[in-house]
Amino acid sequence: MTDGAADPGAADAQAGGGADAAPSAVDADGALRLIDVEAAPPGTYGELEPAHPPLIDAQGRVRLSFSRIDTYQNCPRKFRYAYIDRLPGRPGPHLSFGSSIHGALEAFYDRKLPECPSEEDLLGFLYEAWDSTGFAELPREEQLSFYRHAQDVLRRFHQRAAPRYRLPADTEAWFELPVDFEATVVGSIDRVDVDEDGGLHVIDYKTNRKVKNRERVAKSLQLSIYALACRHLYGALPRTVSLDFVVPGVEVRVDVEDLDLEAARRAVLDTAAAVRAEHYEPTPNPLCDWCDFRALCPAWESTDGGPALGEAVDEARRLRRRLHHEVRALRELEDGVRRLAGELSDAESDGRPGAASGA
Numbered sequence: 001m002t003d004g005a006a007d008p009g010a011a012d013a014q015a016g017g018g019a020d021a022a023p024s025a026v027d028a029d030g031a032l033r034l035i036d037v038e039a040a041p042p043g044t045y046g047e048l049e050p051a052h053p054p055l056i057d058a059q060g061r062v063r064l065s066f067s068r069i070d071t072y073q074n075c076p077r078k079f080r081y082a083y084i085d086r087l088p089g090r091p092g093p094h095l096s097f098g099s100s101i102h103g104a105l106e107a108f109y110d111r112k113l114p115e116c117p118s119e120e121d122l123l124g125f126l127y128e129a130w131d132s133t134g135f136a137e138l139p140r141e142e143q144l145s146f147y148r149h150a151q152d153v154l155r156r157f158h159q160r161a162a163p164r165y166r167l168p169a170d171t172e173a174w175f176e177l178p179v180d181f182e183a184t185v186v187g188s189i190d191r192v193d194v195d196e197d198g199g200l201h202v203i204d205y206k207t208n209r210k211v212k213n214r215e216r217v218a219k220s221l222q223l224s225i226y227a228l229a230c231r232h233l234y235g236a237l238p239r240t241v242s243l244d245f246v247v248p249g250v251e252v253r254v255d256v257e258d259l260d261l262e263a264a265r266r267a268v269l270d271t272a273a274a275v276r277a278e279h280y281e282p283t284p285n286p287l288c289d290w291c292d293f294r295a296l297c298p299a300w301e302s303t304d305g306g307p308a309l310g311e312a313v314d315e316a317r318r319l320r321r322r323l324h325h326e327v328r329a330l331r332e333l334e335d336g337v338r339r340l341a342g343e344l345s346d347a348e349s350d351g352r353p354g355a356a357s358g359a
């Protein structure tokens with residue numbers, strides 16, 4: 001808790017109680033100070049809905065997903081920055097490229113018509129689904145080259161998919177999988193196919209260039225989680241699970257018997273236990289160079305020897321400034337409404353019509 005928590009009046013001023021009340025973003029001792037929402041009087045910020053479900057839900061289960069578990073296994077400190085502190089990450093071109101391809105393929109299989117959509121349709125779905133956020137800082141020529149690359153990838157996908165096209169059982173199948181009473185794993189399965197005799201097949205699209213061999217696919221924690229989720233959703237394990245590497249155009253499929261479902265369950269429970277115990281040690285690894293939080297990480301120090309303030313802190317300051325302005329605008333509006341309501345009420349008790357309009 002900040003000082004403001006002990007002094008609701010201070011928090012009120014900090015929240016924008018007057019035009020000259022804008023507080024510094026940094027305390028006297030140099031620490032970043034954020035608006036203390038909890039300490040503000042009820043109603044200051046209106047009815048705030050949490051933007052994210054809590055990490056530990058009302059039943060005490062830790063809410064995980066494959067990418068959360070993967071992040072934790074890679075580096076617990078990164079997990080903390082991303083999912084506890086909720087520091088914003090940078091959307092990169094590869095993330096946006098992946099989400100655009102996923103969006104186009106979801107629309108391709110989601111038409112609920114028995115005929116395969118044409119290649120032109122698929123490219124139209126790409127146009128609709130194109131997520132430009134991660135490309136914003138790139139020159140236009142580079143953005144176009146990503147788009148053309150995505151078109152080529154989907155043309156190749158269409159050549160593979162059209163001859164064996166059939167309506168899937170599900171696309172983007174959302175699941176919330178309880179694991180004992182310790183965790184809930186949430187996520188969505190890209191596609192679930194069903195064959196003539198009712199066997200289910202789970203497919204996940206990958207947009208990285210490198211294809212994994214069958215042995216590595218069988219060890220995929222993500223596919224094991226999806227297999228368990230499939231049983232939770234449809235009452236049966238899938239017959240096969242596969243990673244479809246859409247860039248090189250190769251699908252690697254393995255039988256469900258090749259998966260280690262018990263190891264996946266243990267990975268979920270181990271991560272949940274570590275999160276409960278608040279173990280968030282930084283673990284330097286080869287991916288640190290691409291980590292959004294490296295500037296904040298105690299495992300890395302800035303060249304002058306002190307911990308560096310990163311983009312995340314700048315973003316927090318920006319949000320804080322915006323919130324400050326919005327709260328002030330809200331207050332002014334509320335004052336105006338209160339004034340008008342008072343004038344109306346005075347006019348009614350005097351028997352005068354139209355006092356509120358100044359007539």
Ligand code: SF4
Pocket residue numbers: 075076077078282283284285287288291292293294297298299300
């Ligand atoms: S920079 Fe490396 S050690 Fe630090 S949080 Fe990121 S991944 Fe972890």
